[in-house]
Amino acid sequence: MKYISTRGQVSPIGFIDAILMGLADDGGLLVPQHIPQVSEATLQKWQELSYPELALEIFSLYVNDEIPRADLKKLVDDSYATFRDEAVTPVRKLDDSRYILELFHGPTFAFKDVALQFLGNLYSYVSAKTNSVIHILGATSGDTGASAIEGVRGKEGIRICILHPHQKVSKVQELQMTTINDANVLNLAVEGTFDDCQRIIKDLFADVDFKVKYHLRAINSINIARILAQTVYYFYAYFQLAKQGHSGKVSFSVPTGNFGDIFAGYLAKKMGLSVDKLVLATNENNILARFVSEGVYEPGAFRGTHSPSMDIQVASNFERYLFYLYGEDPQTVTQLMAQFKADSRIVVTGDALKQVQADFAAYSVGNEECLDTISEYYQKYGYLLDPHTACGAAASDKLAAEGETAIVLSTAHPAKFDEAIRLRSISQTYPEQIQQLFDKPQFVTVVGGTNEEIKNRLVSFF
Numbered sequence: 001m002k003y004i005s006t007r008g009q010v011s012p013i014g015f016i017d018a019i020l021m022g023l024a025d026d027g028g029l030l031v032p033q034h035i036p037q038v039s040e041a042t043l044q045k046w047q048e049l050s051y052p053e054l055a056l057e058i059f060s061l062y063v064n065d066e067i068p069r070a071d072l073k074k075l076v077d078d079s080y081a082t083f084r085d086e087a088v089t090p091v092r093k094l095d096d097s098r099y100i101l102e103l104f105h106g107p108t109f110a111f112k113d114v115a116l117q118f119l120g121n122l123y124s125y126v127s128a129k130t131n132s133v134i135h136i137l138g139a140t141s142g143d144t145g146a147s148a149i150e151g152v153r154g155k156e157g158i159r160i161c162i163l164h165p166h167q168k169v170s171k172v173q174e175l176q177m178t179t180i181n182d183a184n185v186l187n188l189a190v191e192g193t194f195d196d197c198q199r200i201i202k203d204l205f206a207d208v209d210f211k212v213k214y215h216l217r218a219i220n221s222i223n224i225a226r227i228l229a230q231t232v233y234y235f236y237a238y239f240q241l242a243k244q245g246h247s248g249k250v251s252f253s254v255p256t257g258n259f260g261d262i263f264a265g266y267l268a269k270k271m272g273l274s275v276d277k278l279v280l281a282t283n284e285n286n287i288l289a290r291f292v293s294e295g296v297y298e299p300g301a302f303r304g305t306h307s308p309s310m311d312i313q314v315a316s317n318f319e320r321y322l323f324y325l326y327g328e329d330p331q332t333v334t335q336l337m338a339q340f341k342a343d344s345r346i347v348v349t350g351d352a353l354k355q356v357q358a359d360f361a362a363y364s365v366g367n368e369e370c371l372d373t374i375s376e377y378y379q380k381y382g383y384l385l386d387p388h389t390a391c392g393a394a395a396s397d398k399l400a401a402e403g404e405t406a407i408v409l410s411t412a413h414p415a416k417f418d419e420a421i422r423l424r425s426i427s428q429t430y431p432e433q434i435q436q437l438f439d440k441p442q443f444v445t446v447v448g449g450t451n452e453e454i455k456n457r458l459v460s461f462f
């Protein structure tokens, strides 16, 4: 398996080079040259596997023999041994048409751990094998940062710098990142939004001389490893439903911001999983929902919402989708992305728009609707949703009303977003790992956020 860029200017590279390259050197995003097709017989066999066994099978399709199978197995086993639930990503049934896929049983209580425990271990493995340093630069609206730091803190040969928007993440998210005092961790709080943080890191990764000189590596979902690792739980969830007696296609409702998680579902479907609808649930930052309904991809005004990790305007994985939408044609993608840079707008019409609407259903969930959904699910099912999952649940309710079964991806534990939960007078007990964060000192530097300032900070840190 080789990896190519959505913009066509990178010669095909292997798995490890693709992981190390992060953002493609031509400014595009790396994708597999061919999407492996999984037969019905293989799907039947996979149904019996544990989560780590399934992850090993799926990763093997993308890694080829670049990592010996025994080493890959150890990486996978180590990565999922840190999860608190034996099933790693269990599915809970609420009623005949509603299931919750709990992705928050990893060390930082968010779905990011599923991919970042693995990527942290993979970076460590590559660093040791090639005797090279790994300098991670990431942007976060709260969850990726905490999870990536947890994945590599204290690891030999690795340093990590995370940018987050100052005072725009939840208290628990902030504490998870900034109470870490390992020498290989640097937290910068940028005066701005997550989009500012993401733009800065993309600019720095696009400066190939700087990237190569300082060995910059990505942990955001621009890194294809993130997407591949996130496909696994779509398969695993489907198999869990099948074991519970459900047959046929299943829809997934996905709380969406950067379009990474739902793109992983899109990839799982392309690999052969029987996915019915992929439901894209946004909060009031609804650029993607507007795109699906109108074909216009254009940032709106930033809204601070109860689901701050999805307060994202420019979705970094959108380019990967455009690549497939336009028949894997890098010229069209390059042209569309140039147009977006110039006009902050992409318009999709005709058959392409029909295809978008066949690929996704989309709903934008307002702030009050998000809180209402938390209250309703708590009262009706005794199940406490975090506000991001609540957006997914609100969207899935529309499907349930049409008699369809949906699995809602639960992307975070409610304890991470108590600010929203308290607004509905629901009290929760924090898990011990979260409670103890409140007694720790914080280590963070607030920065203005010009590219130059961040570059200087990185040069002194690395």
Ligand SMILES: Cc1ncc(COP(=O)(O)O)c(C=O)c1O
Pocket (backbone or CB within 6 Å): 110, 142, 143, 144, 221, 255, 256, 257, 258, 259, 260, 261, 262, 309, 310, 388, 389, 411, 412
């Ligand atoms: C809790 C939570 N839910 C949902 C999302 C949206 O996922 P994605 O950015 O992959 O669309 C994020 C951020 O990535 C998140 O942190």
Ligand SMILES: N[C@@H](CCOP(=O)(O)O)C(=O)O
Pocket (backbone or CB within 6 Å): 139, 140, 141, 142, 143, 144, 145, 219, 220, 221, 222, 257, 258, 260, 309, 310, 316
């Ligand atoms: N919501 C994310 C934003 C970054 O997304 P990523 O999937 O590209 O890492 C966060 O919590 O940081």
